[in-house]
Amino acid sequence: MHRVLTRKLREHxxxxxxxxxxxxxxxxxxxxxxxNDDLIRQGDRPKNAVLVLxxxxxxxxxxxxxxxxxxxxxxxxDMPDAQGLFLDQMDHxxxxxxxxxxxxxxxxxxxxxxKVRPQLGFAVWRETLIDxxxxxxxxxxxxxxxxxxxxxHLFCELFYRARASRVADHDQLALPLTLMQLGEALAMAIATxxxxxxxxxxxxxxxFRDGTLTIKNWDKLAxxxxxxxxxxxxxxxxxx
Amino acid sequence: MHRVLTRKLREHxxxxxxxxxxxxxxxxxxxxxxxNDDLIRQGDRPKNAVLVLxxxxxxxxxxxxxxxxxxxxxxxxDMPDAQGLFLDQMDHxxxxxxxxxxxxxxxxxxxxxxKVRPQLGFAVWRETLIDxxxxxxxxxxxxxxxxxxxxxHLFCELFYRARASRVADHDQLALPLTLMQLGEALAMAIATxxxxxxxxxxxxxxxFRDGTLTIKNWDKLAxxxxxxxxxxxxxxxxxx
DNA sequence: CGCTTTTTTGAAGATGGTCAATGGGTGTGG
DNA sequence: CCACACCCATTGACCATCTTCAAAAAAGCG
Numbered sequence: 341m342h343r344v345l346t347r348k349l350r351e352h353x354x355x356x357x358x359x360x361x362x363x364x365x366x367x368x369x370x371x372x373x374x375x376n377d378d379l380i381r382q383g384d385r386p387k388n389a390v391l392v393l394x395x396x397x398x399x400x401x402x403x404x405x406x407x408x409x410x411x412x413x414x415x416x417x418d419m420p421d422a423q424g425l426f427l428d429q430m431d432h433x434x435x436x437x438x439x440x441x442x443x444x445x446x447x448x449x450x451x452x453x454x455k456v457r458p459q460l461g462f463a464v465w466r467e468t469l470i471d472x473x474x475x476x477x478x479x480x481x482x483x484x485x486x487x488x489x490x491x492x493h494l495f496c497e498l499f500y501r502a503r504a505s506r507v508a509d510h511d512q513l514a515l516p517l518t519l520m521q522l523g524e525a526l527a528m529a530i531a532t533x534x535x536x537x538x539x540x541x542x543x544x545x546x547x548f549r550d551g552t553l554t555i556k557n558w559d560k561l562a563x564x565x566x567x568x569x570x571x572x573x574x575x576x577x578x579x580x
Numbered sequence: 581m582h583r584v585l586t587r588k589l590r591e592h593x594x595x596x597x598x599x600x601x602x603x604x605x606x607x608x609x610x611x612x613x614x615x616n617d618d619l620i621r622q623g624d625r626p627k628n629a630v631l632v633l634x635x636x637x638x639x640x641x642x643x644x645x646x647x648x649x650x651x652x653x654x655x656x657x658d659m660p661d662a663q664g665l666f667l668d669q670m671d672h673x674x675x676x677x678x679x680x681x682x683x684x685x686x687x688x689x690x691x692x693x694x695k696v697r698p699q700l701g702f703a704v705w706r707e708t709l710i711d712x713x714x715x716x717x718x719x720x721x722x723x724x725x726x727x728x729x730x731x732x733h734l735f736c737e738l739f740y741r742a743r744a745s746r747v748a749d750h751d752q753l754a755l756p757l758t759l760m761q762l763g764e765a766l767a768m769a770i771a772t773x774x775x776x777x778x779x780x781x782x783x784x785x786x787x788f789r790d791g792t793l794t795i796k797n798w799d800k801l802a803x804x805x806x807x808x809x810x811x812x813x814x815x816x817x818x819x820x
Numbered sequence: 821c822g823c824t825t826t827t828t829t830g831a832a833g834a835t836g837g838t839c840a841a842t843g844g845g846t847g848t849g850g
Numbered sequence: 851c852c853a854c855a856c857c858c859a860t861t862g863a864c865c866a867t868c869t870t871c872a873a874a875a876a877a878g879c880g
Contacts, residue, residue, distance in 0.1 A: 407724065411719055431717075431813070458701070479649065484649045526723075
């Protein structure tokens, strides 16, 4: 847990030894969830923060109709409910996509650490700001791009982030999503999701099936998705 | 400036006298912008934070096609580029909607204040988290709602926030937006914007014209827009 | 007053949604 | 081991919503 958090924060922030030391003092418990389990529900008032250790989790709004709107997907090192630290009530839910293992860290401990080591707080704050940047990009993605570019962009983002966090192989990424969930993230009907996947496969840029994303041609995919990684604010990235 | 910021933060956070005192020590300059002026451009590395004192500003992505995607709108007390505090480079731009007056506060001063008074940092952090919640809602709004609900929801949000910040009259709000801009926020063609406005006018729920939003029937509008203000995390709100 | 910008309205067309039916895979229980 | 159920993926046909294009009217503005 401590290693995962430290590495994540160092993707974008400078931490000194005292900061690291403070991190290692954080208490936590590890918990495992199965696909589709809710970690947190809309309306909850969580007392712990979630840190993803393995697998993936997603955040979603539950609509009146029962339909979900997925807002973001998270992988190792992400803190998908960091907002719970300073906002009482959850305005969205968090669920496991495939099987996921997470660490639960008490809010009180974390906030105490921030008071002692402000830089630590700034690093996590930065993390939440990148989160917000990802949401903004999702607004643009779902609002201004056609279905093909939209899906390509999401795949680019997920793969890029996975590479930055060293969870993706050379050209593959485990992405435990159903077409339905992809549709609920990208604002597409499931039929369209399927047809768009076929198109992307045909272009030879990317292949998503059986929960595995395979990048066939990164440059082509990035171009299709109009992908510019600036908004992810990652310092250094392995070449793609 | 100090009064505006203090009042804003107190909408959701507890501040003690020492925090307030620290706020009054912040230096700043006041600047006025005309409609459509850019305060910050995509790619900038701002050294100052913006605090809106009067008027409205908007944040937007600039797309390859030249089209804009508006991401959010901000009014008195908002800090539309708080993210600049901890992220080097702007991934979006900020522009004035009508005429707007803002205070520019040096990042260095602010961060220094956060180190001395952690609670002050937490309050601004909370502000940025609410920002993120608004972005999430925008994802859902532009992705999962039909055009009428979508527009109604935006009007609800803007009016609700304006009331919380005491900038709206009983039932009116100055909203210096063109139909084009409304369309670029809501992912609608301008023709659709106009026709949807007419529909809303006809239902007797809301009337937007000449840069003024007039709430005719709040309950009806909130229902049309499926509006639930929980995500705004405002403590107490004047009755609507 | 003449210019630009914004709003309004109409009609045609495309993208993507809805609906419906089929097939494949997996797990369960008889 | 097979039958059944269930979930997920796939495909086709039709249709609705919204976009695009075009043009005119109205409203600011020097």
